[in-house]
Amino acid sequence: MCQVGEEYGAPAPEVPPPPPPPRAGRELKCVKCSEGLPVVVIRAGDAFCRDCFKAFYVHKFRAVLGKNRLIFPGEKVLLAWSGGPSSSSMIWQVLEGLSRDSAKRLRFVPGVVYVDEGAACGQSPEDRAKTLAEMKLILQTVGFPWHIVALEEVFGLPPSVLRHLAQEPSGTKGAYKAAVDSFLQQQHAPAPGEEQLSQPGSQDPQGPAGLPTAAQTEAQAPTAAQTEALSRLFDSVKTLTAKEELLQTLRTHLILHVARTHGYSKVMTGDSCTRLAIKLMTSLALGRGAFLAWDTGFSDERHGDVVVVRPMRDHTLKEVAFYNRLFAVPSVFTPAIDTKAPEKASIHRLMEAFMLRLQAQFPSTVSTVYRTSEKLVKAPRDGNSGGPPGPRCLLCMCALDIDTADSATAFGAQTSHLSQMQPPTPPAEAPTTPCCSAGVGRAQGCCRGAGPCRREDPRASVIEQLCYGCRVNMKDLPSLDPLPPYILTEAQLRSQRASVLQEIQEYLIDSDDEVQTGES
Template identity: 80%
Template sequence: MCQVGEDYGDPVPEGPPPPRPGRELRCVKCKDGLPVVVIRAGDAFCRDCFRAFYVHKFRAVLGKNRLIFPGEKVLLAWSGGPSSSSMVWQVLEGLSRDSAKRLRFVPGVVYVDEGAACGQSWENRAKTLAEVKLILRSFGFPWHIVALEEVFTLPPSVLRCSAQEPVGTEGTYKVAVDSFLQQQHTVGSSPSPTQQEEQLSQPCTQDPQDPAGPPPAAHIEALSRLFDSVKTLTAKEELLQTLRGHLLLHVARTHGYSKVMTGDSCTRLAIKLMTSLALGRGAFLAWDTGFSDERHGDVVVVRPMREHTLKEVAFYNRLFAVPSIFTPAIDTKAPEKASIHRLMEGFLLRLQAQFPSTVSTVYRTSEKLVKAPRDGCAAGPRCLLCMCSLDVDTADSATAFGAQTQDFSQTQPPTPLAEAGAAPMPCCSAEVGRAQKCCQSTLLCRSHLWILCHLTSWLRPSSAAKGPRRISRSIWLRTVTRRCTPLGAEPGATPKQEGKDGQAACDCINKNIFN
């Protein structure tokens, strides 16, 4: 209970501050070193153990999937950000002589200049490119710089799936490894430094000593008009991602790369999964978030950083001085509700701050998604933007979209009455319907089929060329009852009965099409 006058007593002297918990903790791996990084609650690592933990994650993802063969050319998509910079750094250290299990593929780096999409001037873009080239030279790999404006010069083959199938079975991987080891044993135990330099000094897209000038003014203006015509930030981000993917695919095919590595982290893939669900791309989540993406056929996109969170990437880059560069993105300084991408990012990061297993739970869900079997590029229609198979079953579909698609594809071109030279005749009659075969579908009612087959002949020639237009109910009803004989009407039926049948057809059309 409260005592009288206790509020007027002298303040209780404070004791010494409690010791920092980091001083009492020890590394969970070696049990000896002082921790410098706390990844999760209770998971504190010292500097050396955290480095081994981080490198093992990267190597384990590559070794578990076995998609990159020895001696294969791999293109590293570097944007200058933390994840892609850490990915290039892991490859650089994996190719060094001091590495325990050296990586055996031949890397190259590509950088896509997206300054035009963000509204930057050429002077600011030139300064950024100068810093980018300094970092690219420090890597020692063949590097390629492409501007986003080059999408206007891409060949049509970018929008087509290659007929070449990706090779990635376990048997072929073992055969490739054995042949590579035998070749290395024949030539020597390890290549000399001169041979390594010759292997990495391959021709680049641009001469480092002679930087290329700005893209053509027409392309810059066309790209600006393209992004200005897109009204929402969500659509702009999707458009930028599509154009970037086309450029990476073109560079890989032009210079002989069969794999493309991207720096998508675990956090970024979790955000992408939720965003794709909101955008209606649930059927393609296995390709958009999985380790490998074989939709292009000859070039496979792999994501070796998918086990690393953004927190781990940030700690590693800070502790080991991984070079990176900041370039303003299209959503820089945008509010949280400006796009679906930003909204999902803020939602997941807030949940992650309160519940540390949020990102890993979403990510593990994406791992359970199974890809549909690949039947070849000619198995069905594909989207020209993302090259994914269209999930529309036009052969046997009970949806309204499938029914209307099949029916309108079978409709004959409109013929004006003046050119026909004869009175209109129902196309489903014995004389015409059997020859045209335009009303043989059973997906629609017979009245609906008959009305659609005569829809264009009732319009004037000037409007028929533009396709069917909206017609008021009264005009449609008068046209049906006055000029047409309903399908299925008995020979010699009274006008009253024909009018009833026509009105029933009118109600069917108004209900299914004009509402």
């Protein structure tokens, strides 16, 4: 206890605070080579120097392509370029993979496509011309064959773009190795008298991919009527969510048409790991859970003859930004349809803000969601893999996942509601008008009598050919008239085929009937 008059010693000296821990990237060394000074910190404790980070980044890109083995040597691949960081980095990876200095050079033949979406995003003609000039400058530097198309060209697409074409068998691993050996033999044994011509703008004039001369395919400037029709289409859509989904659908159809026209069998997109994680959660919110394996997987075979691949799916947006900054990868900023939109303006914006905010607090959020998408399996409905292909959605071209009318799901309720919709009954005093198939072709028309045409509602016939997610988006489109003609034409053709098939169904012989007849 303290005593009165007790003398105490001098106060204890203050202990200085411990020094702060060394900041990552200064006193630390590269985690891979343990020699160079780190310049990039990808995750906590993962600090890379410049050379090791480049090797790490390039290895990710090559490993995805080598592990899946979907792209055969000499195959034409179309690179979908938007001007953004991820797609620009993808093009630079392909360019370096085809160069002479590459250790294992890529063997496919690349081409680049750019879709001008300025009319849908509200850009002025001057801004669109300036953006196109910047795009052309970068494309000329790259040296690949390139194709520039405007989004207004969707009003001139044929209905066949919405049809699933037969896909050639991809073969096994043995077929891939045989194709590689055959390709290498052709490269090492050129034909006699063959001249090696240098190509302008190509870093590897004698590369194994056999790059063609840089062909420039630029469509004519869209007419004022097409631009006005596209603006009217997007102005008629009520919500920003439906606008983004419609824009993505039209862009996919246009890229698919370019690929089929110029003979490309693969299309590469620059979807990164972060974007795919956001897309997975967004697709769940939009009712597209049945198609997550196609929307977020490495390959998407829904179109049949053209396969969409995503080689950048292992790279995060942070890694892409660091790589583009360190190695001066050029990119062009183009305003999107949701630029400057508030956070709650659409489901896409809301889910993106939600995921990025979680990623900032819990750094493993994106990787966890992404790994979940890798476990999804592309399985047909009810395991009917050997049967004939079922109907496909008119817009997204995925297999329709239609429940029966007595189903308790929301999709089944919508299907039941559409099946119960009947065309309005004409008034009794209405005069008798000839059928739409009057004359010689009456027996082949939609009506069988002399009464008024009982053709079903065109909107109901289109909605019945959509999946659940596309039906939800079409609710925000009051009228189908602004849609491009190829969509309405294909919907009418499908309805006519279905009605004709229903009429002749009783005259067709099933395979089971043939077996029973043979046994008897």
